[in-house]
Amino acid sequence: MVALDILGWVLVIALFIVGMAGLIFPILPGAVAIYFAFFVYGWFFSFNELTVWFWIIQTVILVALIVADYVVSAWGTKKFGGSKLSIQLSTVGLILGPFIIPAFGLIIGPFIGAVIGEMIHGSNFKQALRAGWGALLGLLSSTLVKGILQVVMIVVFIIWIV
Structure with a gap:
């Protein structure tokens, strides 16, 4: 194997890893890296080997992802009665959480963001906790959907080139 071939595969695999790491660290480009x-x-x-059908399939998956x-995460917060502000602050918590609280920030950040958003919005504490729970469920659902679709992108690629 030529050195450039090795470098090519190392870069492809590294981008796949960065893409999957985006599930844990939302600041990473995720599906775009893949x-x-x-x-x-x-x-x-x-x-x-990467025909027009390959690009159509991958682009549709990327856009769906x-x-x-956004839709699944926002849906969770909204489904549990969260306001627009709690949706926005849960997104801020999603981005900042892993950096502020490294071990648990990805989960705690959106929850706290939604709770703070509801409290600022004027909701009672019980409703704020409910919106926080919705943000957490939305995050987990969104992460599951993203993970599945990103794996599908990689599997389609592997099947396509083999």
Whole structure:
């Protein structure tokens, strides 16, 4: 194997890892990193195997992933009576949480953000906790959907090139 081939595979795999790590650290590009890995493969090896149907399938999955990420997370908060402000602050908590509380921030951040949003909005504490619970369920549901779709992206790629 040529050194450039090794470098190409290392970059592709590294981008897959970054993509999957995006499930835990939302600041990472997630599915976009996985999508970019396909270009890296094409540049290092060949775009011939990656037909127009490959790109259509992967792009549809990518768009579905991006839409589902926001919609499912917001749906959880809203379903449990959260206001627009609690949805916004749960998103802020999702982004900042892992950096402020490294071990548990991904889970605690959106919960606290939604609770604070509801309290600022004027809701009682019980409703604020309910919105926080909704944000947490939305996050977990969204993460599950993202994880499945990202694995599908990688599996489709592997099947396509083999």
